[in-house]
Amino acid sequence: EAQVTQNPRYLITVTGKKLTVTCSQNMNHEYMSWYRQDPGLGLRQIYYSMNVEVTDKGDVPEGYKVSRKEKRNFPLILESPSPNQTSLYFCASSLRDDQETQYFGPGTRLLVL
């Protein structure tokens, strides 16, 4: 089944404790991205990747890191999480770029205490 998976789905952590949210797609997509969704603000892009080893900042990259060592995986790293990073996070992928249908993962709900 073609899909985007994210882990974990739910996470409660404390300020400053490094965490990684994994994202994997099995559709051989080149383009992958991370979004956060907050009430009243909608979906905002954090980082995106056009292909392996090619990543770039989105609209709200502060406090986040990403890597794209393999085509299928695009982990999101919070080196020192803070409470303002409490949010719902979505990973997405598409065949080539942002002009095409985005396939979203199921989301990761993060609470930073």
Next chain:
Amino acid sequence: RKEVEQDPGPFNVPEGATVAFNCTYSNSASQSFFWYRQDCRKEPKLLMSVYSSGNEDGRFTAQLNRASQYISLLIRDSKLSDSATYLCVVTGGNNRLAFGKGNQVVVIP
């Protein structure tokens, strides 16, 4: 002006009725337009792309008005299962997607 603007609603619609809403965008150079559907606390899923000539998919019709920079979505014969948030998505600046905050639709029996 925000890249993509939507009236969040909610739009309370009697079952069987028609509902329509617009989304305005600021980037006149935008090339790609989409409507996504998002159920509560779930991931967005593509409802339909929006083409210059307009397009229809069953009970759903999407239109693009480049002159006035808006796209629209019309839902005919609303079903209870149509209750969701409809996200307008447009190619924003820097060739990245810009998401609206969504139109919340509640279909009432």
